[in-house]
C-alpha cells in the first residue's frame with residue numbers, strides 16, 4: 319500500500335485501516351482520481367492479512383456528496399464523456415471490493431452522505447453515524463436512478479416500499495431516522511463520534527477475523543437465497559470456522575474461564 323494519495327488519507331493502526339476520502343472543499347465528491355485511489359486501496363486491503371477491519375470515512379464536515387457534478391458537466395461539455403454505464407463500472411468495482419473483502423468494512427458517516435457516496439456507505443458491512451449525519455438518495459433530484467448498487471442495498475436494508483420512497487422523493491434522512499430504519503447500526507453524539515468509531519473498529523479488529531469473513535459470506539448469501547441453500551452454505555462455512563485457530567483457542571479459553579484473545583487466524 320503506498321504512503322501518499324492525492325485524494326485519500328490512509329492510516330493503519332492496530333489492524334484498523336482507516337481510509338478517509340479527502341476533497342473537503344467539495345464535500346468529498348468523487349472525481350476520477352479519488353475513485354481510482356479508493357478502488358486501489360480496497361483491493362489491496364482485501365489481500366492484506368495485517369488489515370483486520372477497514373473504516374471508510376470523509377474529511378471535514380461530510381462523508382461524501384456523490385459524483386463530482388462539475389467534472390461530470392465538464393466531461394459532457396468537452397465531449398470526452400464515456401457512456402455512463404461504463405463510468406459506473408468503476409464504482410461497481412469498489413462496491414464489489416467492499417462486499418467481497420474478507421474482513422469487516424465500516425462506514426463512519428459524519429455530515430452529509432449523498433448520491434453515490436451514500437450508496438458506497440450502504441455497500442459497507444455496517445455504518446456508524448454522528449448525530450449530524452444525513453443521508454440523501456439525491457439521484458432523482460437530478461433526474462437519475464440510484465446507482466452504485468443503491469436500488470439493491472436500499473431494498474435489502476429498508477424493504478421495497480420505503481426504498482421506493484427514498485429513491486423517488488430523494489428527501490434527506492436524519493441520522494436518527496436512519497438508525498430507526500436500520501440504515502445505520504448506531505448513531506452517536508458528534509462529540510463522541512471519533513472515539514465511538516475507534517472503539518467499534520478496534521473491537522472488530524481484535525475479533526476472529528477468518529470467522530468474520532465467513533459470516534460476511536453467510537449473511538450476504540442468505541440475503542439472496544432460499545432457506546435450503548442458506549442451510550447448506552451454513553454447513554460448509556461452519557466446517558471452515560471449526561478449523562480456525564481462533565475457534566479452538568476460544569473454546570479452550572471458555573473451559574479455562576479466561577477471556578479469549580483472537581489472533582485473526
Ligand code: LHQ
Nearest residue numbers: 343344345347383384385386387388430432433434456465
Ligand atoms: C459539489 C458537490 C458535487 C461538485 C457539493 N459535485 N461539487 C451520477 C452520474 C454519473 C455517474 C456516476 O454516478 C452518479 C451518481 C451521483 O452521485 S449523482 C448525485 C450527485 N450528487 C448530488 O446531486 C449532490 C449535490 N450536492 C448537494 O446537493 C449539496 O451540496 C449537499 C446536499 C450534498 C450538501 O449541501 P450543503 O451542506 O448546503 O453544502 P453546499 O451545497 O454548500 O456544498 C459545499 C461545496 O461543495 C459547494 O461548493 P462552493 O464552491 O460553493 O463552496 C458545492 O458546490 C460543492 N459540492 N456537492 N456533488
